[in-house]
Amino acid sequence: MAPSKGRRQPPSAEELEERNTVGINKETVTNTTSTDYPGNYPDEEHAWDKEYFRQNFKVQWHQNEQFEAQFSLIGVDASIANAFRRILIAEIPSLAIETVYVNNNTSVIQDEVLAHRLGLIPFTGSKKGIREYMTFWRKPGEGEDSYATTFDNNTVSLKLAAKCTHRKDAPKDSRDPHELYENAHVYARDITFEPLGGQPKYFSGDDAIRPVNPDILIAKLRPGQEIDIDMHMHKGFGWDHAKYSPVATASYRLMPTIRITAPILGADAEKFAACFMPGVIALEPVTRQEARALGSGYEGHEGEMKAVVKDPMRDTVSREALRHPEFEGKVKLGRRRDHFIFSIESAGQWDSDELFLEAVRILKKKAGALRPQVTNMVYAF
Amino acid sequence: MAIDDGFEALLEPFYNGKSLTDPISTVEDKNQLLPAFLKVKGLVKQHIDSYNFFVDHEIKEIVKANRTVRSDVDSSFWIEFTDIRVAAPDRADFNEMRIENQITPMECRLRDMTYSAKILVDVAYTRERQRIIRRNVELARMPVMLRSNKCHLYGANNAKMELMNECPLDPGGYFIIRGTEKVILVQEQLSKNRIIVEADEKNSIISASVTSSTHERKSKTYVTLKKDRINLQHNVLVEAVPIVIILKALGGLSDFEIMQLVTGSDGRFQDDFVVNFEEAARAGVFTQQQALEYIGTRVKMGKGMKPPTGGAPQARRSGIEEGLDALANIIIAHIPVEGLDFYPKAIYVALMVRRVLMAHYNPKLVDDRDFVGNKRLELAGQLLSLLFEDLFKKFLVDLKFSIENNLKKQHRAIPVDPLLQVGAQGKHITEGMNRAIQTGNWSVKRFKMDRAGVTHVLSRLSYISALGMMTRISSQFEKTRKVSGPRALQPSQWGMLCPSDTPEGEACGLVKNLALMTHITTNVEEDPVRRWTFTLDSGVEPLRCFSGAEMHRKGSYVVHINGTPFALTRFPKRFAAKFRTMRRRGWISPFVSINVNTALSAVHIATDEGRICRPYIIVKNGEAKIKESHLRLLQAGKVTFDDFLKQGIVEYLDVNEENDTLVALYEKDITKATTHLEIEPFTILGAVAGLIPFPHHNQSPRNTYQCAMGKQAIGAIAYNQFNRIDTLLYTLVYPQRPMVISKTIELIHYDKLPAGQNATVVVMSYSGYDIEDALVLNKASCDRGFGRCQVFRKYAVELQKYPNGSRERIGDNDPSVPKNEILSNDGLADVGRRVSSGQVMIKKESPVDISPTVGLERRSNEFRETPLSYRLADPAYIDKVMVTQTDKETQLIKVQTRQTRRPELGDKFSSRHGQKGVVGIIVAQEDMPFSDSGLCPDIIMNPHGFPSRMTVGKLLECLTGKASVVKGRKDYGYGDAFRSHPLEEMSKELVNAGFSWEGKDYFTSGITGEPLQAYIFNGPIYYQRLKHMVQDKMHSRSRGPRAILTRQPTEGRSRDGGLRLGEMERDCLIAYGASQLLLERLMTSSDGVDIDICQRCGLFGYKGFCSNCKTSRAVARMTMPYAAKLLIQELISMNVGVRLQLEDEFPHPR
Structure with a gap:
C-alpha cells in the first residue's frame, strides 16, 4: 500500500496490521476484499507509487526444483498474484500431441481413447527450440490441403509402433505378461521422435523431444495386437485444452498469522501445539523475566512450558485451535493479505521457476497491449 | 482346482483386513457367514435352483403323470415315454462335419441363436405287435438358463469362462432366445391351497377362500358368512349353496356331527351356526342323497368332466352323479377324495366355516393378504414347468391324433412308426417354449392363465441394472387400482425384500426386489414329511381318527401340512421342537418350515415351493451356536455354509416361522428367550440398495431414488463388454472403484465393474448456473477424461432368401459415389473409419424380382440397392464388423459403431444418494476456487441440495472419502448400513493431516484471487454419469417431413x-x-x-x-x-x- 498523503493522522501500526490481515474466524473469513486502490480509506490516497512498490515488494524463495517451486511474493495485491496464477495455468504455451494418425490399432484401447491418453503425456526437449524455433500451428481452412499449414517450425512428428508377440524364452510356468510377451505394455518411452527439416539443429541429443516421464503406461497388448501410429505435436494454450497447460497445478496461499493473546501453559500448551501441524507451535519454558512481569499472565509459572509461535508458514489453517473452548480468547488466527506463498508444479516441459518468469513476461506483454487501448479510450472521450 | 468365483478374496487370507492368525471375535466377524452364504447360494441362485429343479425332477414327474398314449383305433397300439432328460446345450444346426457341437452363450448372442439343449426321451412302443424300446430320442429343444446345471458355464472357473468369452461376474439366470437375453421375472402371488379369511366391512361379509391348485386344474372356493347365513361358492356352482347341504353331501354326516366338526363345544359358535341347519331344512335337504341331488342340479353344465373325445357319447348323468363328481374332483380339488372317503374334505370345509365364525367374533383373525407369509414367489422353473406340462399334454393329443390318422389308413406299405410323429409333433414344444419366453405371453389353458409381460429383455445398461433385474419381483396386482395395501411396506418384508428398491410411479411398491440373503424354496415332497411327523412324536395322531369334538377341544392342535389338516396333537410345542431338532440334524430338508399358531390352535408345516426364507444363526440357552472355531474353519476354506446348516449352527426360517422366534439383531441383545441371531443387519437391503454408502443416514426416499438411478449409471457392463454386440451399449472410459464402499459392493463385485468416478466436490454456490441442482464442471477435468463415456450401437442386416431362389447380396463397392466413401472392397464399412450421417455401412442389394418363378421362365438378374446407412446427426466410428450365419443358414452381418462423448452442458450426473443434477456450466480451471494445497474441484455442487433432501449420507461419504484418501487406507472407506465407521475417527484423521475436522476448508476464489468468506465443505464423492445425454435428446426443426395422411408435421x-x-x-x-x-x-x-x-x-x-x-x-x-x-x-x-x-x-x- 502506498503511503497516505491525507490530512488526517497516518494510521497506526496496529491499524495497518489490521488492514493487512484476513481474519480467520471459527466459521467465517473476514476482511477478504482488496483495498489497494486510491480513495478506499477516507482521507488517504493510496495511489500507485512505483518507488513505494520497489521498496516494499519482496520475493523469497523457499524451494526451487524442476517440478516444484515455492516462493513468496510479498507486497502485491491479490489481483496481481491471481493474474500470475491464471497465466501459469492457462496462458503459457506448451507443446503437446494434437493429431494422431492411426495406421493400425488392434489393441483393446479404442482409437479415440488412445489419442486422448497420448495427448495428456507431457513432453520436453530443447527449451530454446520450443520457445524460439517453434511457432503456432494454424488449422488448415476449408478446402485447403490438410497439411498446407504443417511445417517443421510448427509441428513435431512422433511415431509409436509396438507389436506384441510371444516370447520364445519365456519361463514355462510364468504368468507375468512381461515375461511371456514382447511389448506387453506400451510406455511413453516407446514413442520415437522424428526430426523434420530444421529441427535437428535444436532437437538432437539430450535436447530431443522426449516424454518427461518415460514410464507412463499408454496401453497393454497381447500377442497379435499391434499399435502403429504417427503423431503431430503443436504448441497450444491451457485455455484450449488442459493438455497444453504447462503446470500440474499452480496456486498460492496467504501467509498464516497466529497471535497468542493470552498465555497457554502446561498441558494446554501441548494440546495447543497438537492443534497445528508439527513445527508451527513450539514449547518453551516461561523465563524468569516473563514470570516477573506483572499482568502478562505468566506470573508464578516460571519454568512451565508455554506455547509460542515458531513457524506460521507451516500452518495449514485447519482452525483446530478455535474449536476447543480452553483456547477461546487466547488465540487470534489470520493471514497476511499481501503475502502470497506460491506453489508451482511444472508438468515437465519447463522448469517451475522459468514458468513464473514466463508468466511475468506474459502479464507485461498484456499490460503493454492494454496501455494503448486505455489511452485511446481516454482520447475517444 | 477350486472354482475361482471371486469370493476367495473375501474368505481367504485377509478377509476384512484380517489374516488367518489374527484373533477372531464372533461378535465382529459373524458377518463372514454372508460371503459364505453367497458363495453357496449366489445372488440369482433362486432362478437357477428353480430351473435346475424343473429340468432334473419336475419334468420327469410331468412325463410320468402322462406317460402313455393309446389309440382308439388300434387297441393293441401304445406308446410310452419311460424317461426324459435334458442334455447339454448344443448347436441346433447339427452337423456331422463339425467336431464340436457344443455351443457357448456368446456364440448364441452374436449369431442370434437360441441357447438350448435337446430334450431326450426314452420311448417304448409297439410296431406290428412288437415291443420296441428306443433310448435318447430327441423330443424337442429346451432353452437353457445360463449357469444352470445344464449350462456349459456351470462350475466353470475364470479361465474357462474367459475361453468361452463369458464374464465370470455375470450372474446368469437368464435365457438367450434368438440372440436376445431374456429374464423370467419372479412373480408374486397369493399362496395356493391355503385358507385366507377376508372381511368386507362395508357389506359385513366375512369369507374364507381357498385357491385349489392341482396338476389338473385351478379353482377358487369361497365360504361366505352373509346375514348370519353361511354359503359355499364355487365357479362350478350356479349359485351359492348353503353350507349344511355341502357338509351333508360330504359323507352323510349327521347334524350333530356337522355341528361338532364346525363348532366343537363352543356355545357361541353353536348359536351362530345353528341357523344354517334351518336353511338346509327349508331346501328340503335332510339326507346325503338329497344334498347331492341339490348340488347336482346346481352344477354348471359343460363344466368339469367332458366325455372323452372319440369315445361313445355318454348317457346324461344323474344329478347325484353330477353332484358327487363336482364335490370329489372340482370343489376344493387339492384335497383328494380316495375311495369316496369324503371325511378329509368335510373336515376341510368345516375348518373354513370355523375360520369364518372365528373371524366373525374376533376381527383380528382376519388374514392379511399382504403378509409376506401368505405370498408365494413363482420362478422361472415353475413357470416353465406349467408351460411344458401344457405343451406336453397338447403334444400327446396331437401325437395320438396323427398316429391314429396313420393307423386308420388301410393297406399300409410300411408299419406305422410313431417315432417320426414324435419328432414332428415335438417341434411344437420347442416353438411353444421359445415363443413364450420371447414374447413373455404365458398362456396355459388348463389354468385359464394368460399372462403378458412375464419375460423381459435383460437390461445391460450397467452391471447393476442387469443384477437388479435378476432380483426383481413383479406382482400380479393391477397397477391402476388405487389401493395402498399391496404397495405399502409390510413389516414381514424385513430381511426378505429390500425396503428401498422399488420404482417410483405406477409400479411403486408392486415391483419389489429380493434382499441380499433371501432364498426362495423349491418343492420338497410332502409325503415323507407327513410320515416323519407320526414317527417323530407319538403324541401326533392321524386326524382321520377323530371327531369334531376332539379336534376343537381346548389344547388340541390340528397339524396342517401345506394347509391341509392331517393330524392332531395335544403337545404342539414339544412336537415343533422335535421337528426343528430333526431338521437341524439334516433328517428333514432345511427348507421345510413349521410354526405353531396358538390363535387358531394349529401347527403348520410347509414344504411347498416359492416361500421366501432367510438364514439365521441359531441361539440356544442365550448363547449363539456359532463359535470362533467355526469362523476359523470358514476362513481357512475348510467348511462351507451348507456344513453349518447340517451342523445346526444356522437354519433357514420362512416368514411364517419367523413368527415363532425371537431374533436378536446383535450378540449383545441376546437374552434367555432369544432363539436366533441375525447374521448381518445390513442384509435387509438388496443388492442395488447396497451400493449406497451410509444409507441409514439418508432420508428413505433418497435411497429409493438412488436404487432407480444406479441402474441408469454408465460404467463397466461386464468383462466381455467389448466382445458383445448389443443394440445399445454405454461404457465409461475410466471407471473407478468408489472411495467409500460397502461390504455389499464387495460381495456383488461392484468394485470390479464400477459405474462412476470419484469426483472432488466442493459444496458452494458459483455463478448462478448451478440453481435447481445443476452442477458446475471443471473444464480441465473433462479434458483429462472425467465423465468420458462411449456409446456403442448395433446395426444388423440379415440377407433374405426368397422362394424363387434369389437372395439378397452385398454389392461391390463403387468408391466414386460419395456416400460409399467408408466402404471397403467387400461392400462393408472399414473398421476404424469415421461414419457420418447418410453414409453407407452395409451395401446390401435386393433382387428386383422376388415373385415365385413359374415354369422355366427366366427371371431378371437385376438388383436394386437397399443399403444400410448411418442416420444419426453426430458422427461415429466403426468399431466392429461381424459376418456370420444364423442357424437358419442365412447370412447375418452386424456392424457396431462407437461414439466417445465428453460431458457437455445438460448431461445428467448423480451421486449415490438420489441427488441428480445436470451440468449447468463448464468452467475453466483457472476460474475454479482452489484450496491452500492447490486442490481444485471437479464438480461444484450447490448447497441448496442438502437441507430439503436430508441426505446426510452424502456428507458422511464425502468426509469418510476424504479421510481415507488422506490416510491412504482402503479399509477406512466403509459405509455399510448400520455398521459404518465412526465419524469421529475420520475427523481425527483429517485434523492430523492438517484439514479442518468437519471437512470445511479455506478456499480462494479463482476469479478475484481473494479468499472466500466462508469455509467450503469439500472432498471426494462418487458420481455416476447417467445415460440421459443431451446429444441423444436435443432436437429442433424448421422445415421437415410431414405425415402423408394429414400433411401435418411428423411427431418425434x-x-x-x-x-x-x-x-x-x-x-x-x-x-x-x-x-x-x-x-x-x-x-x-x-x-x-x-x-x-x-x-x-x-x-x-x-x-x-x-x-x-x-x-x-x-x-x-x-x-x-x-x-x-x-x-x-x-x-x-x-x-x-x-x-x-x-x-x-x-x-x-x-
Whole structure:
C-alpha cells in the first residue's frame, strides 16, 4: 500500500496490521476484499507509487526444483498474484500431441481413447527450440490441403509402433505378461521422435523431444495386437485444452498469522501445539523475566512450558485451535493479505521457476497491449 | 482346482483386513457367514435352483403323470415315454462335419441363436405287435438358463469362462432366445391351497377362500358368512349353496356331527351356526342323497368332466352323479377324495366355516393378504414347468391324433412308426417354449392363465441394472387400482425384500426386489414329511381318527401340512421342537418350515415351493451356536455354509416361522428367550440398495431414488463388454472403484465393474448456473477424461432368401459415389473409419424380382440397392464388423459403431444418494476456487441440495472419502448400513493431516484471487454419469417431413418431427389474442391448404369449378387445415352431408 498523503493522522501500526490481515474466524473469513486502490480509506490516497512498490515488494524463495517451486511474493495485491496464477495455468504455451494418425490399432484401447491418453503425456526437449524455433500451428481452412499449414517450425512428428508377440524364452510356468510377451505394455518411452527439416539443429541429443516421464503406461497388448501410429505435436494454450497447460497445478496461499493473546501453559500448551501441524507451535519454558512481569499472565509459572509461535508458514489453517473452548480468547488466527506463498508444479516441459518468469513476461506483454487501448479510450472521450 | 468365483478374496487370507492368525471375535466377524452364504447360494441362485429343479425332477414327474398314449383305433397300439432328460446345450444346426457341437452363450448372442439343449426321451412302443424300446430320442429343444446345471458355464472357473468369452461376474439366470437375453421375472402371488379369511366391512361379509391348485386344474372356493347365513361358492356352482347341504353331501354326516366338526363345544359358535341347519331344512335337504341331488342340479353344465373325445357319447348323468363328481374332483380339488372317503374334505370345509365364525367374533383373525407369509414367489422353473406340462399334454393329443390318422389308413406299405410323429409333433414344444419366453405371453389353458409381460429383455445398461433385474419381483396386482395395501411396506418384508428398491410411479411398491440373503424354496415332497411327523412324536395322531369334538377341544392342535389338516396333537410345542431338532440334524430338508399358531390352535408345516426364507444363526440357552472355531474353519476354506446348516449352527426360517422366534439383531441383545441371531443387519437391503454408502443416514426416499438411478449409471457392463454386440451399449472410459464402499459392493463385485468416478466436490454456490441442482464442471477435468463415456450401437442386416431362389447380396463397392466413401472392397464399412450421417455401412442389394418363378421362365438378374446407412446427426466410428450365419443358414452381418462423448452442458450426473443434477456450466480451471494445497474441484455442487433432501449420507461419504484418501487406507472407506465407521475417527484423521475436522476448508476464489468468506465443505464423492445425454435428446426443426395422411408435421425426434402446439397452448394464444401467431402455427407452419368452395352448394370445387353445380360463378378460394378438409371428405364418403357456408366477416365496402 502506498503511503497516505491525507490530512488526517497516518494510521497506526496496529491499524495497518489490521488492514493487512484476513481474519480467520471459527466459521467465517473476514476482511477478504482488496483495498489497494486510491480513495478506499477516507482521507488517504493510496495511489500507485512505483518507488513505494520497489521498496516494499519482496520475493523469497523457499524451494526451487524442476517440478516444484515455492516462493513468496510479498507486497502485491491479490489481483496481481491471481493474474500470475491464471497465466501459469492457462496462458503459457506448451507443446503437446494434437493429431494422431492411426495406421493400425488392434489393441483393446479404442482409437479415440488412445489419442486422448497420448495427448495428456507431457513432453520436453530443447527449451530454446520450443520457445524460439517453434511457432503456432494454424488449422488448415476449408478446402485447403490438410497439411498446407504443417511445417517443421510448427509441428513435431512422433511415431509409436509396438507389436506384441510371444516370447520364445519365456519361463514355462510364468504368468507375468512381461515375461511371456514382447511389448506387453506400451510406455511413453516407446514413442520415437522424428526430426523434420530444421529441427535437428535444436532437437538432437539430450535436447530431443522426449516424454518427461518415460514410464507412463499408454496401453497393454497381447500377442497379435499391434499399435502403429504417427503423431503431430503443436504448441497450444491451457485455455484450449488442459493438455497444453504447462503446470500440474499452480496456486498460492496467504501467509498464516497466529497471535497468542493470552498465555497457554502446561498441558494446554501441548494440546495447543497438537492443534497445528508439527513445527508451527513450539514449547518453551516461561523465563524468569516473563514470570516477573506483572499482568502478562505468566506470573508464578516460571519454568512451565508455554506455547509460542515458531513457524506460521507451516500452518495449514485447519482452525483446530478455535474449536476447543480452553483456547477461546487466547488465540487470534489470520493471514497476511499481501503475502502470497506460491506453489508451482511444472508438468515437465519447463522448469517451475522459468514458468513464473514466463508468466511475468506474459502479464507485461498484456499490460503493454492494454496501455494503448486505455489511452485511446481516454482520447475517444 | 477350486472354482475361482471371486469370493476367495473375501474368505481367504485377509478377509476384512484380517489374516488367518489374527484373533477372531464372533461378535465382529459373524458377518463372514454372508460371503459364505453367497458363495453357496449366489445372488440369482433362486432362478437357477428353480430351473435346475424343473429340468432334473419336475419334468420327469410331468412325463410320468402322462406317460402313455393309446389309440382308439388300434387297441393293441401304445406308446410310452419311460424317461426324459435334458442334455447339454448344443448347436441346433447339427452337423456331422463339425467336431464340436457344443455351443457357448456368446456364440448364441452374436449369431442370434437360441441357447438350448435337446430334450431326450426314452420311448417304448409297439410296431406290428412288437415291443420296441428306443433310448435318447430327441423330443424337442429346451432353452437353457445360463449357469444352470445344464449350462456349459456351470462350475466353470475364470479361465474357462474367459475361453468361452463369458464374464465370470455375470450372474446368469437368464435365457438367450434368438440372440436376445431374456429374464423370467419372479412373480408374486397369493399362496395356493391355503385358507385366507377376508372381511368386507362395508357389506359385513366375512369369507374364507381357498385357491385349489392341482396338476389338473385351478379353482377358487369361497365360504361366505352373509346375514348370519353361511354359503359355499364355487365357479362350478350356479349359485351359492348353503353350507349344511355341502357338509351333508360330504359323507352323510349327521347334524350333530356337522355341528361338532364346525363348532366343537363352543356355545357361541353353536348359536351362530345353528341357523344354517334351518336353511338346509327349508331346501328340503335332510339326507346325503338329497344334498347331492341339490348340488347336482346346481352344477354348471359343460363344466368339469367332458366325455372323452372319440369315445361313445355318454348317457346324461344323474344329478347325484353330477353332484358327487363336482364335490370329489372340482370343489376344493387339492384335497383328494380316495375311495369316496369324503371325511378329509368335510373336515376341510368345516375348518373354513370355523375360520369364518372365528373371524366373525374376533376381527383380528382376519388374514392379511399382504403378509409376506401368505405370498408365494413363482420362478422361472415353475413357470416353465406349467408351460411344458401344457405343451406336453397338447403334444400327446396331437401325437395320438396323427398316429391314429396313420393307423386308420388301410393297406399300409410300411408299419406305422410313431417315432417320426414324435419328432414332428415335438417341434411344437420347442416353438411353444421359445415363443413364450420371447414374447413373455404365458398362456396355459388348463389354468385359464394368460399372462403378458412375464419375460423381459435383460437390461445391460450397467452391471447393476442387469443384477437388479435378476432380483426383481413383479406382482400380479393391477397397477391402476388405487389401493395402498399391496404397495405399502409390510413389516414381514424385513430381511426378505429390500425396503428401498422399488420404482417410483405406477409400479411403486408392486415391483419389489429380493434382499441380499433371501432364498426362495423349491418343492420338497410332502409325503415323507407327513410320515416323519407320526414317527417323530407319538403324541401326533392321524386326524382321520377323530371327531369334531376332539379336534376343537381346548389344547388340541390340528397339524396342517401345506394347509391341509392331517393330524392332531395335544403337545404342539414339544412336537415343533422335535421337528426343528430333526431338521437341524439334516433328517428333514432345511427348507421345510413349521410354526405353531396358538390363535387358531394349529401347527403348520410347509414344504411347498416359492416361500421366501432367510438364514439365521441359531441361539440356544442365550448363547449363539456359532463359535470362533467355526469362523476359523470358514476362513481357512475348510467348511462351507451348507456344513453349518447340517451342523445346526444356522437354519433357514420362512416368514411364517419367523413368527415363532425371537431374533436378536446383535450378540449383545441376546437374552434367555432369544432363539436366533441375525447374521448381518445390513442384509435387509438388496443388492442395488447396497451400493449406497451410509444409507441409514439418508432420508428413505433418497435411497429409493438412488436404487432407480444406479441402474441408469454408465460404467463397466461386464468383462466381455467389448466382445458383445448389443443394440445399445454405454461404457465409461475410466471407471473407478468408489472411495467409500460397502461390504455389499464387495460381495456383488461392484468394485470390479464400477459405474462412476470419484469426483472432488466442493459444496458452494458459483455463478448462478448451478440453481435447481445443476452442477458446475471443471473444464480441465473433462479434458483429462472425467465423465468420458462411449456409446456403442448395433446395426444388423440379415440377407433374405426368397422362394424363387434369389437372395439378397452385398454389392461391390463403387468408391466414386460419395456416400460409399467408408466402404471397403467387400461392400462393408472399414473398421476404424469415421461414419457420418447418410453414409453407407452395409451395401446390401435386393433382387428386383422376388415373385415365385413359374415354369422355366427366366427371371431378371437385376438388383436394386437397399443399403444400410448411418442416420444419426453426430458422427461415429466403426468399431466392429461381424459376418456370420444364423442357424437358419442365412447370412447375418452386424456392424457396431462407437461414439466417445465428453460431458457437455445438460448431461445428467448423480451421486449415490438420489441427488441428480445436470451440468449447468463448464468452467475453466483457472476460474475454479482452489484450496491452500492447490486442490481444485471437479464438480461444484450447490448447497441448496442438502437441507430439503436430508441426505446426510452424502456428507458422511464425502468426509469418510476424504479421510481415507488422506490416510491412504482402503479399509477406512466403509459405509455399510448400520455398521459404518465412526465419524469421529475420520475427523481425527483429517485434523492430523492438517484439514479442518468437519471437512470445511479455506478456499480462494479463482476469479478475484481473494479468499472466500466462508469455509467450503469439500472432498471426494462418487458420481455416476447417467445415460440421459443431451446429444441423444436435443432436437429442433424448421422445415421437415410431414405425415402423408394429414400433411401435418411428423411427431418425434426420430422422425425429425415438429413441436406440437397443443390444445392448451392454443387456448393460451386465443386468450391472449395472438390471432396472427395462431394462424401461422396452425396453418402456415402446419397443414394449411387452399381449397375451392362453392358458395352455392357448400361443397368442394376443383380448379375454380364446382362439379356439383356445374358452374364456376360461386366458387371461392380459402385456406383451411388439410386435416379439416380430410374430415369433411371422409364424412361425405360415409353419407354424412357437410356443407360449408361462407360469409364475409369484413364485407367489401361497396
